[in-house]
Each structure stands twice: as structure tokens, then as C-alpha cells.
Amino acid sequence: MNVELICVGTELLLGNILNTNAKYISEKCAELGLSMFYQTVVGDNPDRLKDCILTALGRSDCIITSGGLGPTNDDLTKEIITEALGLKLVEDKETVDRLYYFFNKISRPGQSMTPNNLKQAMVPEGCTVLTNKNGTAPGILIEKDGKTVIMLPGPPRELVPLFEEYCIPYFLKKSNETIYSVMVKLVGIGESEAAARIDDILNNSTNPTVAPYAKTAEVHLRITAKAHDEEQAKAMIEPVFERIKDVLGPYIYSTDEEETLEDAIIHLLNEKGLTITTAESCTGGLLAGRLINVSGASDVYKEGFVTYSNEAKAKRLGVSKDTLDTFGAVSEECAAEMARGAAMAAGTDIGVSTTGIAGPLGGTPEKPVGLVYIGIYYNGGTKVIKTNVPRGRQEIRERTVVRALDLIRTTVLQY
Amino acid sequence: MNVELICVGTELLLGNILNTNAKYISEKCAELGLSMFYQTVVGDNPDRLKDCILTALGRSDCIITSGGLGPTNDDLTKEIITEALGLKLVEDKETVDRLYYFFNKISRPGQSMTPNNLKQAMVPEGCTVLTNKNGTAPGILIEKDGKTVIMLPGPPRELVPLFEEYCIPYFLKKSNETIYSVMVKLVGIGESEAAARIDDILNNSTNPTVAPYAKTAEVHLRITAKAHDEEQAKAMIEPVFERIKDVLGPYIYSTDEEETLEDAIIHLLNEKGLTITTAESCTGGLLAGRLINVSGASDVYKEGFVTYSNEAKAKRLGVSKDTLDTFGAVSEECAAEMARGAAMAAGTDIGVSTTGIAGPLGGTPEKPVGLVYIGIYYNGGTKVIKTNVPRGRQEIRERTVVRALDLIRTTVLQY
Numbered sequence: 001m002n003v004e005l006i007c008v009g010t011e012l013l014l015g016n017i018l019n020t021n022a023k024y025i026s027e028k029c030a031e032l033g034l035s036m037f038y039q040t041v042v043g044d045n046p047d048r049l050k051d052c053i054l055t056a057l058g059r060s061d062c063i064i065t066s067g068g069l070g071p072t073n074d075d076l077t078k079e080i081i082t083e084a085l086g087l088k089l090v091e092d093k094e095t096v097d098r099l100y101y102f103f104n105k106i107s108r109p110g111q112s113m114t115p116n117n118l119k120q121a122m123v124p125e126g127c128t129v130l131t132n133k134n135g136t137a138p139g140i141l142i143e144k145d146g147k148t149v150i151m152l153p154g155p156p157r158e159l160v161p162l163f164e165e166y167c168i169p170y171f172l173k174k175s176n177e178t179i180y181s182v183m184v185k186l187v188g189i190g191e192s193e194a195a196a197r198i199d200d201i202l203n204n205s206t207n208p209t210v211a212p213y214a215k216t217a218e219v220h221l222r223i224t225a226k227a228h229d230e231e232q233a234k235a236m237i238e239p240v241f242e243r244i245k246d247v248l249g250p251y252i253y254s255t256d257e258e259e260t261l262e263d264a265i266i267h268l269l270n271e272k273g274l275t276i277t278t279a280e281s282c283t284g285g286l287l288a289g290r291l292i293n294v295s296g297a298s299d300v301y302k303e304g305f306v307t308y309s310n311e312a313k314a315k316r317l318g319v320s321k322d323t324l325d326t327f328g329a330v331s332e333e334c335a336a337e338m339a340r341g342a343a344m345a346a347g348t349d350i351g352v353s354t355t356g357i358a359g360p361l362g363g364t365p366e367k368p369v370g371l372v373y374i375g376i377y378y379n380g381g382t383k384v385i386k387t388n389v390p391r392g393r394q395e396i397r398e399r400t401v402v403r404a405l406d407l408i409r410t411t412v413l414q415y
Numbered sequence: 416m417n418v419e420l421i422c423v424g425t426e427l428l429l430g431n432i433l434n435t436n437a438k439y440i441s442e443k444c445a446e447l448g449l450s451m452f453y454q455t456v457v458g459d460n461p462d463r464l465k466d467c468i469l470t471a472l473g474r475s476d477c478i479i480t481s482g483g484l485g486p487t488n489d490d491l492t493k494e495i496i497t498e499a500l501g502l503k504l505v506e507d508k509e510t511v512d513r514l515y516y517f518f519n520k521i522s523r524p525g526q527s528m529t530p531n532n533l534k535q536a537m538v539p540e541g542c543t544v545l546t547n548k549n550g551t552a553p554g555i556l557i558e559k560d561g562k563t564v565i566m567l568p569g570p571p572r573e574l575v576p577l578f579e580e581y582c583i584p585y586f587l588k589k590s591n592e593t594i595y596s597v598m599v600k601l602v603g604i605g606e607s608e609a610a611a612r613i614d615d616i617l618n619n620s621t622n623p624t625v626a627p628y629a630k631t632a633e634v635h636l637r638i639t640a641k642a643h644d645e646e647q648a649k650a651m652i653e654p655v656f657e658r659i660k661d662v663l664g665p666y667i668y669s670t671d672e673e674e675t676l677e678d679a680i681i682h683l684l685n686e687k688g689l690t691i692t693t694a695e696s697c698t699g700g701l702l703a704g705r706l707i708n709v710s711g712a713s714d715v716y717k718e719g720f721v722t723y724s725n726e727a728k729a730k731r732l733g734v735s736k737d738t739l740d741t742f743g744a745v746s747e748e749c750a751a752e753m754a755r756g757a758a759m760a761a762g763t764d765i766g767v768s769t770t771g772i773a774g775p776l777g778g779t780p781e782k783p784v785g786l787v788y789i790g791i792y793y794n795g796g797t798k799v800i801k802t803n804v805p806r807g808r809q810e811i812r813e814r815t816v817v818r819a820l821d822l823i824r825t826t827v828l829q830y
Contacts, residue, residue, distance in 0.1 A: 011628055013451045015442025016637075019434055022456070027430025036428045037463055041437070041454035048452055055470075072610045072627070073618060105785075105805050114611045134806065136607075157810070211431070278700075278721070284707030285693075285700030288721040292699025295776055295808060303727030305720070306693070306703040312718030312761075346727075361710055393710060 001174065002035040004060035006052055008068035008077050009154055010043040021066045021152075021159055027211075028163060031179055031224050032171045034062075044074040053084045057147055064167070067154030069137035071116040077151055078140065082124040085144050092129050095121040095138050102136060130166045134158045139166065180233035181224035184244055186251040187217070187261055187406045194219045197247050201240065208237050210244075216395070217402035218261065219251075253409060261405050266294040266301075268412055274349040276408070278304035279317050279342035281329065282356040282372060287401045303346050307338070317341030317353075330355050330367050335375030336382040343377045351377040352408055354400050358393045370396055374404045376411050383411065416590060417450040419475035421467055423483035423492050424569055425458045436481045436567075436574055443578060447586045448594030448641050449477075459489040468499045472562055479582070482569030484552035486531040492566055493555065497539040500559050507544050510536040510553050517551060545581045549573045554581065595648035596639035599659055601666040602632065602676055602821045609634045612662050616655065623648075623655050631810070632817035633676065634666075668824060676820050681709040681716075683827055689764040691823065693719035694732050694757035696744065697771040697787060702816045718761050722753070732756030732768075745770050745782050750790030751797040758792045766792040767823055769815050773808045787815045791826050798826065 005025055011017050022039050029036050038060070042052045049068070056063045068077030082089050099121060103113035120137050123129055130139030135158040140151040150167060152159045172178055186194060191212060195202060198221075201210055208225035223240050225233040245252065253264045269276055278288045288304040291297055305316050310329055313319040318341040319334055327333045335353050343351030356372025363369035370390040376383050385407060389399050420440055426432050437454050444451050453475070457467045464483070471478045483492030497504050514536055518528035535552050538544055545554030550573040555566040565582060567574045601609060606627060610617060613636075616625055623640035638655050642648035660667065668679045684691055693703045703719035706712055720731050725744055728734040733756040734749055742748045750768050758766030771787025778784035785805040791798050800822060804814050 010626055012437075013441055013454065014445040014626070014637075015438045015440070016628060018438045022427075023430045023433050025430070026428055030429045037458060037460070038467075039428065039456035043452060045452070052453070071607045073614075102805075105803060114607055116611055117607060134810075280700070280703075282707075283704070284712075285695070285703030285719060285721065288695075288700030289698070289704055289812075292697075292721070292723060293809065293812075295774065297699075298723055302724035303720070303722050303731065304700060305718070306700065306707070307718050308707060308713055309717035316718065359710065394708065397704075397708075 001061045001171075002037055003029050003062045003064060004056045005036060005039040006056060006063060006065045007039070007041045007154075008044060008049060008065060009041070010074075012041045012067075013043050020156055021154065024156070024160060025064055025066070025163065028168065029171075031181065031209075031222075032168065033175065033177065033179070033226055034171060044068060044076055046076055046080060049076060049080045050084060053081055057084065057149075061146070062148040062150070064150045064152065066152050066159055069120065069139075069151060069153045071114070071120055071136065073116075075119075078122070078124070081149055081151060085124065085142065085149065087124045087126070087142075087144070089122040090125045091118075092121050092123045092138070094131075095123070095129060098131070098138075099136060128166075130162050132158055132162055134161060141166065141170065177226055177228065178230055178233060179224055179226050180230050180237065181222050182237050182241060182255055183257050184221040184223065184241065184248075184252055185254045185259070185261070186219045186221070186248060187253050187402065188410070189219060189248065189251045191219045194221075194248060194251070198244055201243060205240070208233075208240050210240060217399045253406075260293070261402065261409075262290045262294050265405055265408050265412075266291065266297050268409065269300040269350075270296075272412060274412065275300050275302065275347075276350040276352065277302070277342045277346035277348045279313075279338040279351060279353040280304070280306050281308055281313070281338070281354060282358045283354045283397050283400050283404070284308060286397055287352065287354060287404050290401055290405065302348070305342055305345070313338060317345060328367070330357055330371060330373065332373055332375075332384045332386065335373035335384045336377075337375075339375035339377040339384075340382055349378065350408065350412070351375075352404055354404055356387075356396070356400060358396045360393060372396065372400045372403075374400065374407055376407050378411050379415060383407075416476045416586075417452055418444050418477045418479060419471045420451060420454040421471060421478060421480045422454070422456045422569075423459060423464060423480060424456070427456045427482075428458050435571055436569070439571070439575060440479060440481070440578065443583065444586075445639075446594060447583065448590060448592050449586060459483060459491055461491055461495060464491060465495050465499060468496055472499065472564075476561070477563040477565070479565045479567065481567050481574055484535065484554075484566060484568045486529065486535055486551065488531075490534075493537070493539070496564055496566065500539065500557065500564070502539045502541070502557075502559070504537040505540045506533075507536050507538045507553070509546075510538070510544060513546070513553075514551060543581075545577050547573055547577060549576060556581065556585065592641055592643060593645055593648060594639060594641050595645050595652065596637050597652050597656060597670055598672050599636040599638065599656065599663075599667055600669045600674070600676070601634040601636070601663060602668050602817060603825070604634060604663065604666045606634050609636075609663060609666070613659055616658060620655070623652050625655065625659070632814045665825075668821075675708070676817065676824075677705045677709050680820055680823050680827075681706065681712050683824065684715040684765075685711075687827060689827065690715050690717065690762075691765040691767065692717070692757045692761035692763045694728075694753040694766060694768040695719070695721050696723055696728070696753070696769055697773045698769040698812050698815050698819070699723060701812055702767065702769060702819050705816055705820065717763070720757055720760070728753060731760060733759070743782070745772055745786060745788065747788055747790075747799045747801065750788035750799045751792075752790075754790035754792040754799075755797055764793065765823065765827070766790075767819055769819055771802075771811070771815060773811045775808060785811055787811065787818075789815065789819045789822055791822050793826050794830060798822075 127142040227233040338353035359369030542557040753768035774784030
């Protein structure tokens with residue numbers, strides 16, 4: 001079965017956004033063993049959109065579209081495809097109910113239901129409505145004359161869950177095959193270095209395949225096997241996983257698809273019965289934000305400190321005037337005192353601190369933009385790591401958060 | 416002049432890489448006032464590639480291709496296009512010399528010159544060779560029968576410099592037009608509602624065009640005019656902008672392309688000489704993280720509190736036991752006391768607080784997942800808004816942060 005992708009959106013043609021949907025859907029289709037020969041991006045123009053749809057219907061078994069399902073008159077994907085298939089639009093009662101429910105639950109002014117929104121409840125006759133839990137536009141799957149057309153909303157946080165919930169099972173059922181994959185999540189090693197260490201595995205992987213994905217300061221490896229049943233696929237994956245573990249074991253923090261780095265850390269702390277607090281300068285709350293991203297973090301995380309000024313570092317965390325005067329706020333000494341002081345103030349087992357130059361201003365030859373100290377207090381002692389990421393402000397801060405999370409992980413695991 | 420983009424590469428169809436070339440070229444073309452109606456991704460397959468090239472030649476004035484210029488037999492872009500244009504390939508002497516020079520300078524094993532590399536020196540007769548300083552494949556520009564075809568190598572670090580050095584000057588010379596755009600950034604109103612209110616403007620916009628973009632809890636409107644010079648374009652944009660301002664004025668926080676919501680707020684506070692602090696429960700540091708995202712936030716933001724537990728709310732912010740017992744931590748009363756308490760503790764003019772149920776656990780019929788109170792203390796008084804966003808944990812928190820930022824903005828502007 002071959003699949004063709006049509007992404008609808010002027011914002012793509014104008015280069016306002018990166019087409020992450022194309023990458024996601026292509027990747028998933030490859031894993032499913034579906035051939036993709038063409039991807040097209042077209043704007044919200046009826047003639048050109050229709051032209052692309054007709055071309056695709058002529059050369060592919062299945063068309064997946066993203067975008068153009070919104071409530072405005074610009075959003076035309078559904079109307080054009082329905083017409084191209086010679087069908088009519090009918091109102092979907094369930095979607096109408098869902099829209100009313102959605103808008104009733106949102107009580108703020110400026111987000112009330114407009115007549116335009118009801119346009120989103122119109123669907124081609126005979127289609128399967130793919131219930132969108134994350135937005136107002138439903139996905140649509142329709143089979144006609146041996147062709148399948150799947151329409152998905154453009155926002156990735158709506159498209160991805162719909163693809164996982166409806167499209168993957170649909171394609172698997174069609175093919176009589178199953179795919180199974182294991183995600184190996186690494187932290188503390190760069191993508192090039194990880195790839196170099198498992199070079200032979202990456203180059204010789206056909207089934208199972210091993211594909212690396214870089215995330216901010218993390219590397220994820222997906223091992224995917226195609227087989228007649230899950231049992232068989234798992235058996236094929238096992239030896240490949242073992243070889244990866246031999247080489248990269250200490251960097252693996254999870255093999256659970258859903259588990260984030262912060263999940264893994266909160267679970268680890270929970271398991272060990274440890275509590276933690278944060279004292280942040282350059283990351284200014286982002287580290288706390290990541291930890292509290294975990295539902296149930298409240299058992300191990302009670303409070304944290306955002307101490308951006310020197311005064312706050314002294315007052316809240318007890319960083320000494322001497323340290324601030326002699327070494328400055330961006331120093332190993334300050335990071336250590338912040339971590340210890342935070343743990344003392346909050347009465348926790350562990351304290352983690354960040355202090356650095358996130359730029360773009362404030363760098364000096366001795367303390368350049370990108371210099372960050374990350375401190376940890378645990379078991380009566382402190383440890384500080386120094387990192388230097390000469391990048392943009394946001395990336396320095398994001399990478400610091402991941403390094404800090406990894407420092408928590410490795411420190412707790414060592415004890 | 417309209418431009419069509421064809422990206423050649425199996426790695427794109429397999430979802431191994433993000434198509435950053437498409438975003439880059441699209442963005443540049445939009446800036447140049449070139450219309451882009453189609454983007455296609457196709458693999459290294461001669462028939463399908465030829466099909467795409469012929470279709471594009473039939474409907475567009477200019478085709479830009481990326482990829483498929485490598486030395487292997489898989490790389491076919493140049494051969495197919497030359498054939499489609501009815502031309503012959505000839506050897507480019509300068510490229511041959513450059514290739515010899517390039518390989519002589521590279522001493523690493525596995526990168527010596529092969530006969531295949533000389534294939535890269537073959538170019539369509541009559542073309543302009545675009546010298547690639549960052550790789551072996553030259554770019555090619557050719558004009559024939561009123562059409563322009565530009566072939567660029569796939570790696571972004573080769574493609575981008577070639578585009579900057581050769582393509583931008585080429586297009587500017589060709590067109591006697593210029594393009595200018597203004598970005599109008601709104602917060603506090605949903606995309607549907609904003610679109611509905613300026614429906615007539617959106618529907619009747621040709622030049623200038625008005626295009627809406629949704630961001631998390633924000634709406635951006637880009638007004639773009641094409642004219643003979645920037646002056647004229649600005650004059651065309653002015654009345655459209657005025658009409659948008661009439662209808663949506665209070666929601667506009669910026670018309671500066673680069674200015675984020677947090678930038679606008681930090682600038683506003685700076686301008687008014689006000690200081691601010693944060694007391695976060697459900698957003699757990701993310702609000703502080705957004706504010707400190709602004710370089711130079713240190714003048715208005717000194718410290719913040721992440722008070723996840725009730726104990727921390729009482730101890731750090733002085734929230735009364737009575738309030739926590741009677742109304743609970745997720746209540747209007749608690750949000751108000753948090754905001755006031757934070758401002759008192761940090762000695763700032765303004766205190767902002769968040770407390771809510773971010774889920775997925777912890778919801779009750781009275782206090783469902785998504786219920787959030789956002790409090791602000793300013794000028795001796797407090798104000799609390801109640802929001803209800805029945806979404807996922809991450810989105811509830813992100814939207815709460817934007818609502819809190821908007822609450823700061825509107826409160827400060829009112830005084």
C-alpha cells in the first residue's frame with residue numbers, strides 16, 4: 001500500500017513553521033511498512049488544493065492530509081475532498097454535541113462558540129469520524145472506490161494523538177502484519193557519539209531497524225521489528241536491544257515510550273523515598289517546571305526557589321556574602337551553597353541548583369555566555385558540574401535543565 | 416513571479432530528517448515577494464522525479480530543487496531536469512578543477528576522489544554554475560523558455576550559503592517589487608473569535624493579505640503588502656492595521672516581529688518602574704521561567720516562589736491555615752493570598768500566583784481537572800481570575816502561564 005501526504009497550509013508555504021507533521025507521519029508510515037512516494041504542501045486555495053487531491057487520488061492508494069480543517073472560511077480541505085470524491089457533507093451529531101460541550105466548559109470571554117465552529121461538525125457521508133480530544137476539528141477517515149483518504153487537523157498536538165489512536169490500528173489491520181517497537185531513551189551522551197558507538201548496528205539494521213532521534217540534550221533510539229505477531233517481533237528486538245545496552249547501558253534512563261526524563265527521576269526518587277528541592281538562577285523556574293510536569297510529583301517535590309538576584313540567593317538560600325564577593329554568583333562555590341542552602345531551607349534530602357550566564361548579554365572572557373554551574377546536595381555532600389554551551393539563551397537554559405535532571409539521576413543511582 | 420519547490424530525498428520520505436530547507440527557502444521567497452503555491456517532496460526515482468519536474472514546469476515560473484546532486488547513481492536531479500528541458504550535460508572545467516583541489520585538501524581516508532565525483536562537474540549547457548564553497552556539488556541556475564530552474568544541494572550548510580549568495584540577488588534583480596509585512600500579536604482572545612470579529616478583513620484581503628496564526632493561547636495576524644517600494648507597502652498596510660486595531664485593539668500586545676509576550680511585559684514593567692514576583696503552584700516555575708526568558712529581566716524580577724505543597728504556601732507566602740482548611744489550595748481566596756504574600760515576601764510592587772488542578776489525577780466534580788485560579792496583587796489590592804481549560808496537564812499549565820502573563824499586562828495597563 002502506498003501513501004501520499006498532502007499538507008495544507010499557507011503558513012508552510014510562507015515558511016512560518018517547520019513541517020513537523022510531515023516528518024512524523026513519514027516516520028510512522030515507514031515503520032508500518034507503507035511506501036510514501038510523494039509529499040505535497042499546498043495552500044488554502046480551492047483550485048490548487050483540488051488539483052493536488054485529484055493528482056494524488058490518481059497515483060496513490062491512500063491520501064493523508066494535514067491541516068485546513070479549522071473553523072474559518074479559509075479552511076477548505078474537507079469541502080474539496082468531499083467534492084472530489086463525489087460525496088456530500090452531512091452534520092455529525094456527536095461532533096455537534098462535543099463542540100457544545102467543549103465551548104460550555106470554557107467559561108472565558110472571547111472563546112465562545114461561533115456559527116463558524118459548527119462548520120467543523122460537517123463530515124463527508126459514510127466516513128468514520130476520528131474523535132479529536134485535543135481540539136475542535138475531528139479527523140476523518142473515508143474509503144471509496146478502493147482509495148482511502150484520511151484528513152487530520154494541522155496542530156501536531158491534535159494530529160499525533162489521532163494518528164496513534166486511529167490510523168496506526170487501521171493500517172495494521174489492513175496489512176495483516178504487526179509492528180512492534182521499543183524506544184531506548186538516553187541522556188548524558190551526544191547524538192554523534194551515541195551513533196558512532198553503535199555504528200555497526202545502525203548501518204546493518206533492516207528488520208529490526210534502529211533509528212536515532214535527537215531531542216534537546218537527549219538521544220532516543222527506536223528499535224522497530226515487523227513480524228506476524230507481537231511475540232515474534234519482540235523476540236527479534238531482544239538481541240538488538242541487548243547489544244545496545246552493552247555499549248550504552250549507563251546512559252539509558254528509560255525504555256518506556258511514555259516515560260519522560262522527569263518521570264524517570266520522580267519515579268526513582270519516589271522509589272528511594274527521597275525528597276528534592278530546586279534553587280534556580282539562570283534556568284529561572286524551568287527545572288522546577290519540568291519536575292512538576294509529573295503528575296504526583298508532590299510526594300517528592302514540595303517547593304522550590306527562583307533566586308535570580310544575589311540578594312535572593314543570600315536571603316533564601318544562605319549563600320555567603322564572601323562567596324558572592326569573591327567568586328561571584330556564577331561559580332562552583334555559589335552553585336554548591338545554593339544546592340545545600342535550598343535543601344536546608346526546604347528540609348529535603350536533595351537540593352539542585354543552577355547558576356550561569358544565559359546571555360545574550362553579561363558574558364566576559366572569564367565567564368562567557370553559556371557557562372553554567374549545576375550543583376547538587378545529597379547525603380551531606382555537594383557536587384558541582386561545570387558546563388559550557390555557547391548557544392542561544394533558550395537553548396542554554398533548556399540544556400541546563402536536562403543536564404541538571406541527569407545529575408539528579410546519576411547521583412541518586414550512585415548511592 | 417511564482418516559485419515552486421521540489422525537495423528530492425528518500426530521507427525526507429522516510430521521516431529521518433525535518434525538511435528545514437523547505438522552511439528556509441519558503442521564508443526567503445515570501446520575504447522576496449515571490450509567491451509559492453506548491454512544495455513537493457519526491458524520492459530518487461527517475462520516473463516520479465521526472466513527473467514532478469514536468470508538472471512544476473507546466474504551472475510555475477521558477478522551480479527550485481534541493482537535493483539529488485550527489486556523486487552516486489541515485490542522484491538524478493540534474494540529469495532529469497536537463498533532459499526535461501531538452502538540453503545536454505557538458506563538463507564544467509572550473510568545477511573539475513575545484514573538485515581536484517577539494518579532494519587534494521582532504522586527507523582523510525574514505526574521501527578520496529572517485530570517477531563518480533566527476534559526475535558532479537557535468538552541468539546543463541548554457542547554465543550558470545553556482546560555486547559551492549561548502550561541498551562538492553555545485554548549484555545550477557538555468558533559464559529556458561521563460562522558466563527558471565535553480566538546483567541546490569541538499570545539505571542545509573551548503574544550500575543556505577548558495578541561496579544567500581546567488582539566488583536572493585537574482586530574484587531581487589528580476590522583480591521590481593518589494594514586500595513588507597507587519598505582525599500583529601494578540602493575547603486574551605481565541606483564534607476563532609478573533610477571526611470572526613475581523614471576518615470581512617480576512618475574506619477580502621488580497622493585497623495586503625491578512626493571515627492568522629495560532630500559537631498556544633495567542634493569535635498572530637500577519638499583514639503583508641506587495642508594492643513597488645517599502646514606503647508604498649507600508650502605506651497600504653496602514654489602513655488595514657487601523658481597522659484591526661479598532662476591533663481587536665485591547666488584545667494587541669505587540670506589532671514587533673521579534674517581541675514575545677514576556678518581552679512585552681518585561682518592557683512594560685521596566686517602563687513603569689515596577690517590580691514583580693511569582694508564586695506558583697500548578698505551573699511550578701514555568702511562569703517564572705517565561706519571565707526570565709527575557710534577557711535583562713533582572714531589573715524587574717528578583718526572585719520567585721514555587722510553592723507546590725500547602726506547607727510551602729503557608730510558610731513562604733503566609734497563606735492562612737483558615738483559607739487552606741475552608742476553601743482549599745485551589746480557590747480564589749488562596750490565589751489572592753498567594754499573590755499578596757509573594758509580593759510582601761519579595762518586597763515587589765506586583766505578585767502573581769497560580770493554583771489549580773493540572774491533572775490527570777486530583778480532579779473532583781467541584782474542582783475538575785483544568786480549574787485554575789490566577790491571582791494578582793497590585794497597588795494594595797488583589798484580583799483573581801478563574802479559568803477552566805479541560806486539556807492535558809502540559810497544555811493546562813502552558814495556557815495558565817499565558818493567561819497569567821496577560822493578567823499582568825492588562826492589570827498594569829489599567830493603572
